Amino acid sequence: MKVGIPRGLLYCKYNIFFHSFFEELGAEIITSPKTNKNILNSGVKLSVDEACLPIKIFHGHVSSIKDECDIILLPRIMQIEKNKFICPKFCGLPEMVINNIPNMPRTITYPIYYHSKYSLKSWALKAGLNITKNIPKIFRAYNIAIKNQENYDTGINIVSSNLNIALLGHPYNVYDNYVNMNIVNILKNLNIGIITEEFVSEDDKNKYVKELFKNPFWSFAKNSYGAAAYLGSEHKVDGIIYISSFGCGIDSIIIDLIKNKLRDFPILILKIDEQTGEAGFHTRIEAFTDMLERKCI
Numbered sequence: 001m002k003v004g005i006p007r008g009l010l011y012c013k014y015n016i017f018f019h020s021f022f023e024e025l026g027a028e029i030i031t032s033p034k035t036n037k038n039i040l041n042s043g044v045k046l047s048v049d050e051a052c053l054p055i056k057i058f059h060g061h062v063s064s065i066k067d068e069c070d071i072i073l074l075p076r077i078m079q080i081e082k083n084k085f086i087c088p089k090f091c092g093l094p095e096m097v098i099n100n101i102p103n104m105p106r107t108i109t110y111p112i113y114y115h116s117k118y119s120l121k122s123w124a125l126k127a128g129l130n131i132t133k134n135i136p137k138i139f140r141a142y143n144i145a146i147k148n149q150e151n152y153d154t155g156i157n158i159v160s161s162n163l164n165i166a167l168l169g170h171p172y173n174v175y176d177n178y179v180n181m182n183i184v185n186i187l188k189n190l191n192i193g194i195i196t197e198e199f200v201s202e203d204d205k206n207k208y209v210k211e212l213f214k215n216p217f218w219s220f221a222k223n224s225y226g227a228a229a230y231l232g233s234e235h236k237v238d239g240i241i242y243i244s245s246f247g248c249g250i251d252s253i254i255i256d257l258i259k260n261k262l263r264d265f266p267i268l269i270l271k272i273d274e275q276t277g278e279a280g281f282h283t284r285i286e287a288f289t290d291m292l293e294r295k296c297i
Contacts, residue, residue, distance in 0.1 A: 001026070001028065001070050001071065001131050002027070002029075002030050002068065002070045002071075003027040003028070003069065003070070003071055003072070003073060003131070004030045004062075004065045004066065004069030004071070004072035004073065004105070005030070005031050005032075005072075006032050006058060006061035006065065006072070006074075007033065007034060007035070007061050008054065008057050008058035008060075008061040008062075008172065009054055009055075009058050009075070009090075009093075010075065010077055010086075010171065011172075012154065012172060012175040012176070013154055013171055014075070014077075014114070016148050016149045017145045017146070017148070017149040018073060018075070019031075020141070020144055020145035020148040020149070021124060021128070021141050021142060021145035022131065024137075024140065024145065025131040025137065025138065026131070030065050030068045030069050032061040032062070032064045034177070034178065035057055035060075035061070035176050035178035038060075038064075039057060039060035039061055039064055040057060041060070042059070042060040042063050042064065043056040043057045043059040043060025043061070043063070044056050046059040046063055046100050046101055047059045047096070048100070051089070052245040052247050053245045054170070054172045054173065054176075054179070054245055055089055055093070055096070057176070057179065058093070058097070059096075059097060059100060059101060062104075063101055066103070066104055070105060071105055071106040071107065071108060071130055071131075072104070072106070072108070074094040074097055074107050075090075075093075075112055076091065076093060076094050076110065077090050077112045077114065078090065078091065078113050079113045079115055079116075079219075080115055081115045081219050082115050084216075084219040084222065085217055085218055085219070086218065086219060087170075087220075087248075087250060094107060094109035106130070110123050110126045110127060120142075121142055124138060124139070124141070124142035124145075125139075125142075128141065128142070154171070154175070155196045155197075155198025155199050156194045156195065156196045156198075156199075157196070158193050159193045160191055160193030162191045162193070162293075163191075163193065163238045163289060163292050163293065164192070164193035164194070164237045164238055165192055165193065165194055165195075165238065165240065165241055165289075166194075166197075166227060166228060166231045166232075166237045166239075166240045166241070167183070167184070167194050167195070167196050167243070168197060168224045168227060168228055168241070168242045169243035169244055169251070170220050170224075170243075170245070170248075170251070171220065173244070173272065174196060180243050180270075181276070181278050181281040181282070183243070183270075183285065186282060186285055187285070187289075190285075190286070190289050192289055195231065195236075196227075197223045197224055197227035200226065200227040200231065204226070204230045205222075205223060205225075205226025205227055205229075205230060206226060207226075207230065208225070208226050208229035208230055208233065208261070209222055209229075211229075212257065216253075218250050218254075221250050221251070221254040224242070224254055224258075225257055228240055228242075228258045228261070228262065228267075229258065229261050229262070232258075232261070232265045233261070233262065238266070239265070239266035239289075239292045240258070240262075240265065240266070240267045241267075241268045241270060241285070241288070242255060242258070242270070243270050244269060244270065244271055244272070245271075245272055245273070246271045246272065246273035266288070266295070268284065268285070268288040270284065270285075
């Protein structure tokens with residue numbers, strides 16, 4: 001059995017869980033290539049114009065492997081923590097993909113509530129029955145996958161004696177080097193330190209999130225706000241770069257909240273879509289870091 005796993009959206013966070021689970025069931029994993037021009041162009045053609053760049057790219061990833069798989073995973077990730085949600089587009093992502101891409105193979109689209117062990121185990125059973133009818137084997141695979149995922153860390157924490165910047169945004173924008181024009185290497189080459197929200201403790205993030213009139217509904221937006229407010233207010237970094245998909249409603253709200261909290265703090269908002277040019281991207285980053293260096297003199 002060949003199981004396709006698209007290398008898009010939250011693959012960067014949960015790939016270990018999905019790979020481990022299906023491999024333990026004896027499936028052959030077919031993973032799409034890293035995001036490239038062909039995947040982007042394919043996704044733009046297949047998706048609706050109103051979709052954000054990460055959704056379009058996900059379409060491209062699915063299209064690149066659909067003919068090689070017996071079944072393909074379309075993760076409908078609903079929650080990763082209690083009482084918080086992901087982007088609303090995740091709820092209907094499988095239907096979008098199935099209706100936009102012709103000749104799709106069978107799909108796994110069951111809702112995933114990652115914070116709940118009971119719900120996640122229920123997902124594993126439903127998904128696993130597509131591969132094998134051996135229920136004890138499915139639960140063993142689930143336990144191994146959970147353990148492997150718990151031992152897997154994401155995030156960037158590179159300290160520089162020059163300048164240090166918080167790099168924030170949805171993880172699929174921060175960790176997809178094609179989407180963000182390889183911003184991590186750009187900053188490294190400029191001798192700029194980088195920290196992402198994963199290296200800010202939950203207590204430090206929640207300290208500032210609690211100050212808001214209402215706690216944000218969205219997990220990644222809440223984490224970005226908490227990290228930005230903490231790192232900026234405590235002067236742990238010299239500036240913030242926020243990578244945002246053009247047309248993202250959640251980002252527009254959170255960015256305004258961050259700017260309102262850190263009124264005089266240097267913040268660069270980088271909007272990305274399929275038209276974003278590499279040269280202009282580099283120029284804005286270099287101008288921002290030059291400004292930070294002059295400010296520190």
